[in-house]
Amino acid sequence: MTKTAWVFPGQGSQAIGMGADLVDMPEAIAKFQQAEQILGWSIPEICQSEDDKVSRTLYTQPCLYVIESILADALITKGQSPAVVAGHSLGEYVALYAARTFDFESGLRLVQRRAELMDSASEGTMAALIGFNREELDTKLAETPNVVLANDNNAGQVVISGTPEAVDAVLGSVKAKRGVKLNVSGAFHSPLMANAAAEFQSVLETIDFQTAQVPVLSNVDPTPATDSATLKDRLVRQMTGSVRWREISLNLPQAGVERVIEVGPGKVLTGLIKRTCPDIALENVSTLADVERLVG
Incomplete structure (x- = not known):
């Protein structure tokens, strides 16, 4: 059986209209409604807004988290499962959700606060x-x-x-x-985010992490881990630490991974991995049609 990794893109992969094919899917409707109760605004409305609201950090991160989580769950429902997961910056939260380190609501509340803090960052x-x-x-x-x-x-x-x-x-x-x-509000993934990271840590400490069901390669430490305390500590350090995606890519073949599926809008991560690991098979799942084609 082909050993497969699932990877989840972060900010920069969003696009107006993403997730449009999910709005009639019963499981997605439930998650959109749950998200609206938590966020106070509608994921589908923001994603379909022609004035590109989806590209504002405050909206981008929750939208990506919800849509990528729905796609991951759709794959799991169809009997698919990864051998290892990773996500780029915001995408790491979806990777942790897909590995069942925390539940959907807990992850969304973390992402909501992260987005608020990063959206209000003005230094750098x-x-x-x-x-x-x-x-x-x-x-x-x-x-x-x-x-x-x-x-x-x-x-x-x-x-x-x-x-x-x-x-x-x-x-x-x-x-x-x-x-x-880059058109960003602050110096993300640098020591200049220390104050925001400290504030975020107080929220993170309220979330219960479970042992991951599959190994997670983290941004600040690209070695596979399933231990809940380790994964939480890595997430604490993520806001001020570097995204070591090149090393994550290099560690995939070392872990025996032969195929990578990018779950989410765009093809940013498969494009990056292709240059680093040209022998790995690459696929993209950004719509329900892609899910059906993959499991077909």
Whole structure:
């Protein structure tokens, strides 16, 4: 039997209209209603809004969590199961839900508070670099205070995070095919999120974590783990720590994974994994039709 990993994308994969095919699915309707009671607003309405409300952090993260959770449950209902799971930033919450580390409501309440804190963050900025010399970048980051490697996506694509001055200094001195500032409200996955992380930890401590049913590769520690205390500790560190996606990708074949299914909108993660692990089979599940095709 092919050993399969499920991976869940985070912020940046959202799109207007995502989840439109789920609105008539009984199991999805129940989750949308439950989410509206918790959030005070409608996931389908935000996702279908033509003014791109879904791209505001406050809405993006809960929308992705709910839609990806529904798709994961649809796969499980059809008899599918992963050997290991991982998620990129926000996606790690869905990975933990899919591994049954916590229930749907607990995960959504965590994501809601995380989104509120990150949406209100006003200190710092982020920038993506594509096509660069890794050694040059690492040296410049080490020499420049107040900027860190936030997302290590693959060998040729990273995101840096820090104060505007420090991010500009790195962008101006490291040769890259492309360097672009991101439209975000703060310096996510950096020490500048320490206050938000401390506030978030008080919410996280109220949530009961269970032993994961399958191993989870975490952003801050890409080694497989199922222990509830370990997974919670890793989540505590995620808001200020780097997303080590390149290492997660490299650890998949080491764990015997032969196939990766990206569960959620877009194809961001399979695109990143393809560059790092070209021999792994890649599939995407972003709609109910994709679920049916996969299990067909």
